[in-house]
Amino acid sequence: PLMKIINDTFIDLPTPSNISSWWNFGSLLGLCLIMQILT
Numbered sequence: 001p002l003m004k005i006i007n008d009t010f011i012d013l014p015t016p017s018n019i020s021s022w023w024n025f026g027s028l029l030g031l032c033l034i035m036q037i038l039t
Helices: 002-012 017-038
Strands: none
Touching: none
């Protein structure tokens, strides 16, 4: 469900594909960083 919400928000945003791909890359890096901090 979480990935579907994230995908819907990224698809609904009127951003160019380059910016949205950078947002996806940054969010993945942030997610990995949070997981490393929590564990």
